[in-house]
Amino acid sequence: MKVALIGVGQAGGNVTERLARFDANMGYGAVQGALAVNSAETDLQSLEFVDTQLIGADRVNGHGVGADNELGTEVMQSDIQQILDGLDGRVTSEAEAIFVVAGLGGGTGSGGAPVLVHHLQQIYDIPVYALGVLPGRNEGALYQANAGRSLKTLLREADSTLLIDNDAWHEQGESVEGAFETINEKIAKRVGLLFASGEAVEGVGESVVDSSEVINTLRAGGVAALGYATEIASEDSSENITTAMTVSRQALLTGTSLPEATTADSALLVVAGRPDAIPRKGVEKARHWLEDETGSMQVRGGDFPLDSDRLGALVLLGGAERSDRVQAFMDRAREATDEAESESTDHADRLTDDRLENLF
Numbered sequence: 001m002k003v004a005l006i007g008v009g010q011a012g013g014n015v016t017e018r019l020a021r022f023d024a025n026m027g028y029g030a031v032q033g034a035l036a037v038n039s040a041e042t043d044l045q046s047l048e049f050v051d052t053q054l055i056g057a058d059r060v061n062g063h064g065v066g067a068d069n070e071l072g073t074e075v076m077q078s079d080i081q082q083i084l085d086g087l088d089g090r091v092t093s094e095a096e097a098i099f100v101v102a103g104l105g106g107g108t109g110s111g112g113a114p115v116l117v118h119h120l121q122q123i124y125d126i127p128v129y130a131l132g133v134l135p136g137r138n139e140g141a142l143y144q145a146n147a148g149r150s151l152k153t154l155l156r157e158a159d160s161t162l163l164i165d166n167d168a169w170h171e172q173g174e175s176v177e178g179a180f181e182t183i184n185e186k187i188a189k190r191v192g193l194l195f196a197s198g199e200a201v202e203g204v205g206e207s208v209v210d211s212s213e214v215i216n217t218l219r220a221g222g223v224a225a226l227g228y229a230t231e232i233a234s235e236d237s238s239e240n241i242t243t244a245m246t247v248s249r250q251a252l253l254t255g256t257s258l259p260e261a262t263t264a265d266s267a268l269l270v271v272a273g274r275p276d277a278i279p280r281k282g283v284e285k286a287r288h289w290l291e292d293e294t295g296s297m298q299v300r301g302g303d304f305p306l307d308s309d310r311l312g313a314l315v316l317l318g319g320a321e322r323s324d325r326v327q328a329f330m331d332r333a334r335e336a337t338d339e340a341e342s343e344s345t346d347h348a349d350r351l352t353d354d355r356l357e358n359l360f
């Protein structure tokens with residue numbers, strides 16, 4: 001799937017940079033253009049693989065908006081035309097989708113990404129997706145509250161919002177901050193492989209996954225999640241039947257970007273490996289298992305031929321917002337908003353029924 005990427009804020013820029021680098025190193029050519037937008041100048045200076053654009057200079061003078069996501073929304077609104085003009089030629093006619101990438105707990109990305117998605121939707125006919133990083137459980141109440149409002153607004157604006165929980169892909173015992181490098185690398189590999197599905201393939205066969213499968217899976221809208229797992233493959237494909245099942249189970253149950261998200265409206269199973277090592281029977285079994293597990297009647301599938309001694313499974317879920325994990329996160333965000341507001345002396349504020357307001 002050929003994509004244009006726009007990262008907003010620190011996490012957004014870092015993840016976009018990693019994705020662009022992974023795609024270039026692997027030679028997939030799926031990432032057609034990549035831009036990082038931020039109100040903090042120093043965050044942009046560390047990026048090498050993407051074009052950069054500073055916003056809000058007249059308001060915050062390149063110093064960022066802190067964790068004030070309402071200010072993040074405002075600076076994006078003020079400078080939106082400049083960004084859209086800058087995208088001319090970057091979102092090529094080849095692009096099949098746009099991904100707006102952001103950490104949802106901070107300020108610039110949290111507040112700015114939903115505004116950007118809104119405007120891109122008015123201009124482009126291709127789907128506009130969000131790739132959102134959720135704060136880990138141990139990040140403060142403000143981050144949870146910010147992420148709740150940002151997610152709520154993104155769900156309204158984006159065609160689908162692929163969520164990565166910052167607790168999902170870091171090593172045990174590692175602090176979230178210390179783990180950014182590891183997490184970003186994992187995001188780049190998994191999301192990068194999803195983009196590359198159907199791109200870097202010579203001699204396309206019938207069962208090879210195509211970018212339309214990704215787009216159709218995400219058509220369910222709402223929240224999307226991505227899982228990944230690999231195992232050493234055997235030379236003989238019949239011996240890999242069990243392996244195909246094992247990696248598919250691991251991808252959904254333990255290797256996912258949104259732990260415990262298993263209920264979904266749609267799913268896509270991409271099996272990656274050497275074509276002669278991919279077991280047809282195993283892939284079919286895994287697809288049936290995925291149907292049972294997700295409760296979805298729309299489970300698509302396809303191969304991703306790769307020269308590797310491993311067999312991998314990439315599982316994309318669409319419409320996964322009914323899962324316990326997303327509900328638990330929204331509860332956490334609402335609680336955090338309540339906490340912040342109980343310190344406020346504005347009684348009208350405290351009595352507002354729906355605490356998670358849209359950002360705009």
Ligand code: GDP
Nearest residue numbers: 009010011014103105106107108109135180183
């Ligand atoms: P912004 O620059 O104001 O948009 O704020 P950040 O992008 O720093 O957003 C803060 C949230 O993003 C927090 O939940 C951080 O844990 C997370 N975050 C910041 N940088 C990174 C990063 O490089 N990778 C990941 N995975 N998360 C990050």
